[in-house]
Each structure stands twice: as structure tokens, then as C-alpha cells.
Amino acid sequence: MNTYTFHVSGTHCPSCKIFIEDTLNEQIGIQQSHVDLKNKTVSIKTSLNESQYKLAEILTEKIKNNGYTLSVDKKIKDKEANGVIWQALPIGLAFLALFFIVQKSGILNFGLGGTLTPITSFIIGLVASISSCLAVVGGLVLSLSATVSQDKISDIKPMILFHSGRLASFSILGGILGAIGNAIGISFTLTALLGIVASIVMIILGLNLVGVFEKNMIAIPPGVFSFFRRVEHKTIAPFLVGFGTFFLPCGFTQAMQVAALSSGSFFSGFMIMTAFALGTLPMLALLSFGSASFAQSKHAPLFFKSAGVLVIGLGVFALLAGLTGLGVIDPLFNI
Amino acid sequence: MQKETIISIIISITLIGGALYFVSNKSTSTGEALQFKNVEVRDGVQYVTIIAKGGYSPHTTEIKGGIPTKLIVKTDGTYDCSASLVVRSAGFQKILQPTGEEIIDLGIPKSGEKIQGVCSMGMYNFQIKVS
Numbered sequence: 185m186n187t188y189t190f191h192v193s194g195t196h197c198p199s200c201k202i203f204i205e206d207t208l209n210e211q212i213g214i215q216q217s218h219v220d221l222k223n224k225t226v227s228i229k230t231s232l233n234e235s236q237y238k239l240a241e242i243l244t245e246k247i248k249n250n251g252y253t254l255s256v257d258k259k260i261k262d263k264e265a266n267g268v269i270w271q272a273l274p275i276g277l278a279f280l281a282l283f284f285i286v287q288k289s290g291i292l293n294f295g296l297g298g299t300l301t302p303i304t305s306f307i308i309g310l311v312a313s314i315s316s317c318l319a320v321v322g323g324l325v326l327s328l329s330a331t332v333s334q335d336k337i338s339d340i341k342p343m344i345l346f347h348s349g350r351l352a353s354f355s356i357l358g359g360i361l362g363a364i365g366n367a368i369g370i371s372f373t374l375t376a377l378l379g380i381v382a383s384i385v386m387i388i389l390g391l392n393l394v395g396v397f398e399k400n401m402i403a404i405p406p407g408v409f410s411f412f413r414r415v416e417h418k419t420i421a422p423f424l425v426g427f428g429t430f431f432l433p434c435g436f437t438q439a440m441q442v443a444a445l446s447s448g449s450f451f452s453g454f455m456i457m458t459a460f461a462l463g464t465l466p467m468l469a470l471l472s473f474g475s476a477s478f479a480q481s482k483h484a485p486l487f488f489k490s491a492g493v494l495v496i497g498l499g500v501f502a503l504l505a506g507l508t509g510l511g512v513i514d515p516l517f518n519i
Numbered sequence: 520m521q522k523e524t525i526i527s528i529i530i531s532i533t534l535i536g537g538a539l540y541f542v543s544n545k546s547t548s549t550g551e552a553l554q555f556k557n558v559e560v561r562d563g564v565q566y567v568t569i570i571a572k573g574g575y576s577p578h579t580t581e582i583k584g585g586i587p588t589k590l591i592v593k594t595d596g597t598y599d600c601s602a603s604l605v606v607r608s609a610g611f612q613k614i615l616q617p618t619g620e621e622i623i624d625l626g627i628p629k630s631g632e633k634i635q636g637v638c639s640m641g642m643y644n645f646q647i648k649v650s
Contacts, residue, residue, distance in 0.1 A: 273527055274530040287642075436598055436599055438602070438639065439614065505641035506640070508637055
């Protein structure tokens with residue numbers, strides 16, 4: 185029985201510890217593995233009679249698809265990782281600037297007169313998905329998808345569930361709005377509060393993606409993250425989050441909800457909201473499945489950090505806007 | 520690496536500065552307000568017209584105090600956030616019809632008062648200054 189210690193790279197999240205330990209413990213000849221996140225080391229007890237270098241190779245093979253590598257010598261990769269944030273910062277900010285330019289340009293403010301048909305609501309959905317609503321809904325989708333992909337690469341199930349949940353809520357609740365008519369008022373305060381919650385989630389996830397928690401060791405016990413991981417991969421949670429996006433503040437969504445309200449029947453409300461949700465789907469799907477595919481590429485660290493910067497920016501914007509909407513602070517910006 | 524960091528910081532500061540300048544709540548539209556002539560007094564009632572579509576225009580309006588004032592918000596195929604209007608000082612919260620006019624009673628504003636309207640998400644706003 186020999187004990188070896190390896191340096192590990194790619195451990196960007198507390199749940200990585202659980203994943204690596206689980207995977208390594210499954211290997212024949214590995215008795216006990218322990219990941220030390222702080223020092224980025226993995227120690228194992230093994231009955232295999234291999235050299236430490238050979239072992240590093242064998243074990244890396246098992247976990248490299250998930251972005252981790254083991255090495256005997258400490259890699260100079262830390263330096264590289266530090267450089268990534270300096271590339272990620274301008275990239276994230278450039279996307280943020282692009283977002284504001286698109287808003288300000290006014291190209292999204294074209295008129296759609298006449299009555300609302302499912303086709304026009306589909307087009308409104310397309311516009312909404314790149315409008316200011318992107319700050320809240322898109323930012324949330326990006327931060328959740330990037331976090332899920334970072335946690336467990338190539339798992340797109342939660343994303344499919346999220347989008348199904350979103351579609352289902354828009355269809356069903358749209359239908360209900362149409363059927364009940366004016367019976368339910370949509371509370372401004374409630375949506376504004378939800379928007380603030382969403383923006384805080386975005387900022388936290390964004391900080392996590394950028395790696396603030398990792399670097400400054402703002403310790404969140406691994407237990408908390410493994411709880412989240414379990415929740416994330418359960419069927420119900422992503423579906424419910426998707427379902428909840430119906431209530432997130434977005435002017436377009438609210439206008440559609442009013443249109444569904446006044447449409448007068450379950451079917452027409454259903455059609456309006458479904459078409460609208462389908463219209464927003466391409467952009468949101470691009471964000472979530474895009475992050476899944478980026479997570480598998482070699483640019484993954486750059487992607488996560490850029491996404492983090494972007495998400496923090498959108499989160500701060502959404503938070504300030506939400507507080508303005510509630511009347512807590514004076515308007516700071518006017519897009 | 521050092522060079523990279525500096526370049527990155529420069530680009531970032533430029534982007535942040537540019538964005539702030541871009542979205543900052545400057546009141547350049549005061550001049551705009553004069554051109555628009557969106558304030559009208561009819562039968563002793565002061566009417567202020569604001570167009571809500573992809574934001575509110577004009578952004579800043581000056582009105583006289585001491586007379587009954589009504590705010591008319593016009594929408595024309597408005598499906599964006601500006602359709603969900605909040606005018607807190609008037610206790611008004613409503614999602615406007617996509618096309619139409621909404622008349623909001625502002626009471627008799629006192630001079631020096633500032634009436635502010637925001638969309639429910641808070642990214643669009645307009646101001647009415649009472650002089």
C-alpha cells in the first residue's frame with residue numbers, strides 16, 4: 185500500500201472535490217482518495233505497483249474529460265489561470281457594452297400595430313430576447329447554465345428541463361390568464377422583488393464563475409454546494425426555475441400577459457404566450473447550450489470567466505433597475 | 520503577461536467609462552422638451568403629453584405649478600417595458616394598452632416638485648419638473 189500526493193488542476197468548484205473523489209474511488213486499486221481544495225492536491229492510497237508518474241497519467245485519463253488533470257509536479261498553470269481573467273474582463277465588458285448599445289440604438293423599438301396574432305407575439309418574443317429583458321432572464325439563464333456546465337460538463341438535461349418549464353408555464357399560465365380574464369392582477373411589487381432576487385442570484389453566481397470565491401477562499405462549505413448539485417440535477421428544480429421565469433420582470437412579458445388577459449379565451453391566451461415563449465427560445469437556448477459546448481472546449485476557463493463578468497454586469501444593472509422600479513433609489517440611467 | 524494585464528485594464532476602463540457615459544441619466548433632453556411643446560393648457564387644465572415607446576419622450580418636461588395637471592401617456596404599438604408604467608407620486612401603476620392613451624391625474628402640483636415616472640423594470644424613466 186502506497187500513499188501518493190498529486191497536484192490537481194481544474195478544481196474550480198467545491199463540488200469538484202466530491203466528483204473527483206467519487207471517480208477515483210471507483211478505480212480498481214485505489215483505496216482512499218482525498219482532495220484538498222485549498223492546496224489543490226489529491227492524495228490517494230493505492231495497492232497498484234506503478235510509478236507515481238504513471239499513476240498520474242492513468243488517473244488523469246479518468247477525469248480529464250471533466251477538465252481535471254493530475255500531475256506529480258506542480259504545474260505553472262496557476263500563472264496562466266491568472267492571465268485568463270485579464271482576457272475575460274474585456275471580453276465580458278465588450279458584450280455588456282454591446283448589450284447597452286443595442287438597447288440605446290432603438291432598433292428594438294419598432295411598432296407592431298393592429299391586433300396581436302401568434303405570429304406577431306412570436307416576433308415580439310424574438311425582440312424581447314435581445315432587449316432589456318435579456319438582462320434579467322438571459323442573465324439568469326447564462327449564469328445558471330454556466331454554473332451547471334462548470335459543475336458537471338456535458339450535462340444538458342437541466343437545461344432542457346429549464347426550457348420545458350419556461351414553455352410550459354407560459355403556455356399554461358397564458359391560457360389561464362385568457363380564461364380568467366381580469367381576475368388576477370399582476371403585482372408590480374412582486375415582479376420587482378423577484379427581479380431583485382434573480383439579480384442577486386446572478387451576481388453571486390457571476391462572482392463564483394469569475395473565481396472570487398475560489399481565490400479569496402470565501403469558504404462555502406462543500407456541503408452547501410453538494411446540496412445545490414443534487415438539486416440542480418434533480419428533475420424538478422430546473423423545471424421550476426424555468427416555470428418561474430413567467431413572473432420575472434420583463435416589460436415584453438408583462439405586455440404579453442395583458443394581451444393574454446384581454447384575449448378572452450383559454451386558447452387564445454395559450455397561443456399568444458406560447459408563441460411569445462417560442463420567440464424567446466432561440467436566444468435563450470443559444471445561451472444555455474452555448475455554455476454547455478463552450479464548457480467542453482479548451483477555452484472553458486476563459487468562457488466561464490467572461491460569462492461571469494457579463495453576468496455580474498447584467499446582475500448589477502438589473503438590481504439597480506429593480507430598485508428604481510420599486511422607488512427605492514432614483515433612476516441612475518436611462519436607456 | 521504584465522503588458523497583457525495593462526492592455527486589459529485600459530480596454531476595461533474604456534468600456535466601463537463608455538457604457539457609463541452612454542447610459543448616464545443626463546438631462547440633455549431639456550432642449551428637446553422645448554421643441555416638443557408637449558405642455559398645453561386647455562380650460563384651466565394643464566396637459567402634459569409623454570410618448571411611451573422604447574422609453575419615454577421627452578425625458579424631461581417643465582410645467583407650471585398651481586394648476587390642475589393631467590398627464591397623457593400615449594402608446595403606439597408599445598410592447599416593451601415602457602408600457603408598464605409606474606408614477607409613484609400619483610399612486611399610478613398599470614400596464615398600458617399597446618396602443619392608446621392613458622390619462623393620469625397629477626392633482627395640483629406645487630412648484631419645486633418633481634414628478635417621476637419609471638417603467639416597472641426601472642430602465643426607462645421620465646421627469647416632470649414643476650417650476
